[in-house]
Amino acid sequence: MVQDLEKRIKETGLQIYQLIEGDAPSVFKKEFWSGKIMDWCMRNEAFKVEMFRFVDVFPSLSSSVSVAKHIQEYFCRPEQDFPSSLQWGLKLVSPNSLVAKVATKAISDNITGMARQFIVGEDARDALPVLKKLRKEGFAFTADLLGEAVVSETEADEFYQRYIDLFDTLAKEQSKWKPLGNSNSDLDWGFSPKINVSIKPSAMYSQMNARAFDYSVEAALKRLRPIFRKAKQIGAAVLLDMEHTGLKNLTLAMFKKLLEEPEFQDYEQAGIVIQAYLKDSEQDLRELIDWARVRERRITIRLVKGAYWDQEVILARQQNWEIPVFTNKYETDANYEKLARILLENHQYVSFACASHNIRSISYVWEVAKELGVPNGRLEFQILYGMAEPVRNALRKVGLPLRLYAPIGQMLPGMAYLVRRLLENTANESFLRQSFAEGAAREQLLRNPLELLAENPTLPEKVYSAPEYGDKGIFTNEPVIDWTIAENRTRFAAALEKVGKELGRKIPLYIGGREVLTAEEIISTNPNQPSQVVGRVAAATLKEAQMAVEVAKQAFPAWRDTPARERAEVLFKAAEVARRQRMELAALQVYEVGKNWSEADADVTEAIDFLEYYGREMIRLAKQRRMGRAPGETSHLFYEPKGVGAVIAPWNFPLAISVGMTAAAIVTGNTVVYKPASLSPITGAKVYEIFQQAGLPAGVLNFLPGPGGAIGDFLVTHPDIAFVTFTGSMEVGLRIIELAARTPEGAMGVKSVVAEMGGKNAIIIDSDADIDEAVVHTLYSAFGFQGQKCSACSRVIVLEENYQKFVDRLVQAAKSINIGPAVNPETYMGAVIDEQAQRKIMGFIEQGKKEGRLLLSRDDVDMPGHYVPLTIFADIRPEHVLAQEEIFGPVLAVIKVKDFTEALQVANSTRYALTGGVFSRSPENIARAKKEFRVGNLYINRGCTGAIVERHPFGGFKMSGVGSKAGGPDYLLQFMVPRTVTENQMRRGFAPPEEEC
Template identity: 55%
Template sequence: MNSDELNVKIRARGQEFFKSISGEAPSIFNKGWWTGKVMDWAMRNEDFKVQLFRFVDVLPYLNTSESLTKHIQEYFGGEGQDIPSVLKWGAKSSGWGGGLAGKLMAKSIRSNIESMAKQFIIGENIKQAQKSLNKLRKDNFAFAVDILGEATVSEAEGEQYKQSYLELLDGLASSQGSWKALGAEGDKDWGYAPKINVSIKPSALYSQARPSDFAGSVAGICRRLKPVALKAKEIGAHLCIDMEQYKFKDITIEVYKRLRADADLKDFHELAIVLQSYLVDTDNDLEELLSWSREQGLPIAIRLVKGAYWDYETVIAKQSGWKVPVYVVKAETDAAFERQSRKILENSDICYYACGSHNIRSIAAVMETAIELNVPEQRYEFQVLYGMAEPVRKGLLNVAKRVRLYSPYGEILPGMAYLVRRLLENTANESFLRQSFAEGTDTDKLLEDPVITAKNEKAARPPQEKPQGKVPPFVNESFADFTLLEEREAFPAAIKEVRNEMGGVYPLIINNKEVITDDRLTTVNPADPDEVVGHVCQASRQEVDQALNGAREALPMWRDLSPEDRANYLFKAADIARKDIFKLSAWQVLEVGKQWNQAHADVGEAIDFMEYYAREMLRLGTPRRMGRAPGEVNHLFYQSKGIAAVISPWNFPLAISCGMTSAALVTGNCVLYKPAGVASVIGYGLAEIYRQAGIPDGVFHYIPGRGRIIGDYIVEHPDVSLIAFTGSMEVGLRIVNKASVVYPGQLQVKRVIAEMGGKNATIVDDDADLDEAVLEVLYSAYGFQGQKCSACSRVIVLENIYDKFITRLVEAAKSVKIGPAEDPQCYMGPVVDKSAQEKILEYVDVARQEGSILYSSEVPDKGFYVPLTIVDGITPEHRIAQEEIFGPVLAVMKARDFDQAVEWANSTQFALTGAVFSRSPSNLEKARKDFRVGNLYLNKGSTGALVERQPFGGFKMSGVGSKTGGPDYLVQFLDPRCVTENTMRRGFAPIEEDDDWVA
């Protein structure tokens, strides 16, 4: 049968299906009910839809009537808020804050939304679930049970998730004897299918699962999933491994293959996996899985679905600079579903197929394709979601008989997250159910071949024009994508290459020439101090003078070079770094102990600085016409300040070094670059990048040296016009003080740009999403061992949620592995050197004296490790709440309310970064206004600022100067000039087009 003939049959079957359910509608679209009215409004009002879904998300956390009414007012009671009539009475009632009318309405809204959630959930416990399943089976529907809640923040929660499934299987096993087989005699539904069918989310079994640690993630998941699979085998159940976010896709497939081929499970043919048609990879994944099945001689089972995380995958990919992994045209997903369904059905001898869709076109296509291929009925079934598309499931039961309902059960808290996903699916513009049952789209259009639909939609889109002959707009460098095998393999290869090069002597670079000195500083691997990274030559005042002489000679040429030419040097340097990004990252792994993702992000930020500042110089390099008065022309333009001293830190050894040096260079200044001692080899790598980019002699000088010998000498030197510094407050203030003194021969007031650290707080409101807040606080506090100026060192938690938060935080902290940064299993590594280790350990003792240690981890014996430490009982007067520690010590503070939390957050001398986790619009607005820091993150961790997107820098004692990576930063490296020309001659002045005067 050719495709045209098959398509005719598919459309005919689809029309019959539509006729069989004519006049029916899913309950969620029934306007006679509260849910239907609200959903109808949501589909007609995007703003209300956003507010509704956010409110549904936070509802389980609103445990008091005051909290509930407050949030309803904030979400639905604002001025000009367009809401449906079923909400208007309560939301607008005069007694809303505490009156009887408001409380009654709030209770009604909670009840209705919880009822809506329960529509999609078979119960909150096994007893309720069994009751619902009994009813389903009486209606001739089979089931697949899924326990709600995939957000696991600790190994304790992962273990509990496993135990929940073992208990579920035991509970179902005790009931199956009373169930009559569906559609057949005997013990099997339809004569072949187990009565018990369970789905499980693999990532929820192992809290440390992440793509960079592929092998460890697979092993960790298998360790907990195998007992569940063995239990399913023991009781004769079917077990399906769900597919989740794209980042877990390859891990999930490997877990499935590992378990399917396990010696104890080879004879367990009821182990299935889910594939998602909206993923562009799925055609290849399916082909490889089927080939593997044949090669291994192991029958498999596949549930094919369209996919439930489309918005999430699209947003994450665009934020990270990755290729979007999903089809961007909905019809392409539908076409892929039909194509992949056919592939599975063609292999029905070794693959059992579960068709998961509510789309009548898709269902009809599977039915007709199976008939065409003579696939036995016992080799495929149909699955739909419990609580959705009731007419479709009823019509499907009449035609196909073999219908299974995917039936989640669990507590209302994780149930709300599931509900939001279901509501998004139902109300999306391209939702088949919305088009079919809410909008009444013509059935001919709904049954159109998706290949044709996709082709037409793509053809209708206007082509994207690329600007010709211009520098393309700035785009951040992509994050490392460890879902890609080549990127996972690139890191160990680069580390091996770097390790083979380590141990050499690194010279100064002055006037583009190598200078060897007898004084050497040895840098080591902080995870193994016996391993030498390099012996770095140290500059004395004599070498500083050589560099200054070269800079003075080169300055006139470099200063007067066009902005375009200087920018081109940065573009070249960025290209060099980009091509060598993994090796540059590997140096950071071994010299300062940065984890893979942290190191890659550091190099990516360095590239961003060069790309962004080059474009900014092109903008600033064009003289700007000022004023509108006739008879004169005024132009504002900039020139470099002169010679810049750049003194960089070790915690962002390439990014911050590159940011300060590239800003100075592109603005026409000559640079003396003094890197931090413990990161000097990384600094040498930056010097090499500039050398390869062709920066002229005398413009850039790499002069590592001991601060006590050359630090003050550089700062005080009369030829130095500008000092860019990042480091401790004590050193920064010393530089400011020294630079304020005018020395003989000095012709310019020195400019100091200093970023000096922080004591950053994260506020956790009592309505916060703890699944997010716990993991983000953990990452912000302990990513790169807490050695970021933006790291979270105080978490201020409202008392209503305090106990629950710290319990989960401590368990999450106990779950992470500590060890060498080169091992992707390790969440936390060593601190940078011995002195940092000793200082932080002193603060751990202070924490023990001032508060109560909730957790202090074990650490490896060798290396500069300090315990991951959590201390509570801290209030603002404690040293632990005031002093910058620069290490993995987190103070937990209990606040009575949000106002006190903001007050405490502001109670230090620093004002760098902060974060708030809250789902209260009014509290988020209060934080935006009153939480006074340079970078505030709402419902996001306090680290990870990106060039241009989040210009970085603070005030108070956190520093002086404009934000790095922002539109004002380069101006600090420039002196503005204005030239005015009188254009009048003998009373005559040229008339210009924008003159607004009358002669």
């Protein structure tokens, strides 16, 4: 039976191939952009990368000079080996020359023509002639609205109105259209509405986030509901498109919830997409079918293979999540056939829209449908407009119901769609490429994908080059929580409830492993609800501080002489402790410092990363290093700890930075007096408890919360303190450095200071920047955790060519973010840390009103706690206070500049040098920024916050820091002193052989 089916599939496939004999899709024809472009994209990966990046940036270039300049940057660099014919004669000419203008005009026309191959019109009216023509040729359509990423509620409203206008425009025309398939009814082929529209769920709500799952679904339904109502009213079909994995479960939820409402329970023209390249697609499909069966209703399912493969794989690898897609093409093809059979077997509940250009897949579906007796009206085929004209023509000739996926939109927002289509066409495994460009054998292309998978099994994932740490393997970052998984959301909510019930506990000092109580207490409160006491902690006086230093001094010799591997093992055990408690550790920060769910979780994962990374680094550094090769002599360099250290931690990363500084000091063999910030002492106590549970000997770590004025100066100046590690403001950091420099009487060494201080960080928005990306990342960099990060963006420097568009979208996006208590999953921004910070930030806002023009102040929020309005100022000059002073709050200054040179000058004009960002698609300007934007951490085309251990070693210079990079390969060296031991091995003219030295 299986063999018989395979025989029929191949016969059908060969029949389709015969119908397309000698034809080829336009994208592979010789006239497609001078004939050589697509051919070179397929033969030269480097050219393909530059080509598609240029196509991506092209619509944002506003002049022929910009186009010519970018062509030179993308295709005419000295290190490239591209043919002169593909440099369009622009390698040696000025971008202002007549030759450049003529060339760029031709190239611009070609790219525009290329876009029109895939996009049917700029708007509904512009698309009507093409849609009418398609219907006359026998093709139905589903209209898809392209657009910029929806970053604000204003833009979501605009997208919603575009959908309504699309329905209205098509509704006026549909009565003029003859039904396809010689139907006796008013429906195409007797079963399908003439109007069919595909909806992007991401356009329905600008703040869509799986973390706030139910909230996001409800917000999206407010716009989706009237769209479905309009479709039902005019007799149209609506299908929810499936985008990237982060939105998949949200899309499924909103689809089901909407159709369960009484108004739509009898609406059977609704559909949704299943992507066969997803590993969990079968589960999703079966759940949808079961859902339809229980409700005795019909839905449409479009089965596709998936268009975001590269993005899904890259994002999963970046987050260390399991890759959600099949990494072998044959697995996807086989899964497509498996899902197709499930759909055809359940045709009484689902109508199947088979979306594929692969003749094998189409033939399989066609033959299985005949085998199962699937009735008319339960199956149609779909192909992308402009992608596979010969295939679509062949399917029309054999009389199959065929629908074209027809994108509508302007060229600029359509570029992302166009690049995805080009990637599909030119991918090595592309069916169209193999069929029409490479002429692969038809019998091979029609083989069962299961056979091909057996011959080409999935290879194990390649691991990037990374240092080995003996039996500990390579270091990998701890994955942040994947909020798309319902269990994770449930567990975090439970952790919040659990920790909330435990608030208010009293915590002692811990000195030498013993509890010490004091008369005074530090009371920690919730910044979003100041009346809520998070906990009470004993406050140390000079007496307890002296005791802690003495205990740490006594514990030092034994800990110093503990083998490095054993010290590292304590860190690895501590990492395990933190993993077991990660939900509760994050939940505590939600209450104590007001971090939202994601920010709190990221703080915990960073703490785990520090423990794992520094443990491995100590194993690496513990190996003695042979110096020189002189015969008769051995010389070895090695490291030993400095002594007792004072770790003075900040409140804004109360776990991660505390753990990082403490772990670095401990694993290198030092003992520590740890003073947590007085605004986050409960989390500080957790730091101590983690190390205690990991088996750290008593006295190595001593927990000493207390007011800085009472014990801070004492620790910094104490003769037995060998080093101070500090993270905090520039003012406090400079005072620590000054005090530590005064060597007290009786000191046994010169005190060292490792200080990470402040920042006045800038993001530059180039004239060719991707505004979708720039707005989202700038917003997060400026207002994530209320701007209370030393790395936060407080200046955005925008080239005048892009200025108004960027600023308008930034402001609208800032108006749309959710502000509220951190315990709510939808909250983007909450209250600042305390009343003193609130007053200080409000003072800067008043200063900003004098210096610049107020663009936005989110005074619309009514919430308790230490709330400061999200504020954006324009017309700020580089010398203004708002452009020079660290604010540490949700205040952003926008600075307009003429060109990239001025942008760099402004970015470098402060006394800080911590982080910076550049959004640009100019290779030349990116290269300049790498060289001239002088900050410790520079980020290109991403936000300037969120450094990740090992991947982004963190730390600045100038007034931003004294020391090396936290989370980097030389950080531990700051906590040790190097020693060299040289031995003369000559004895009476005799020395051991060299290999024994």
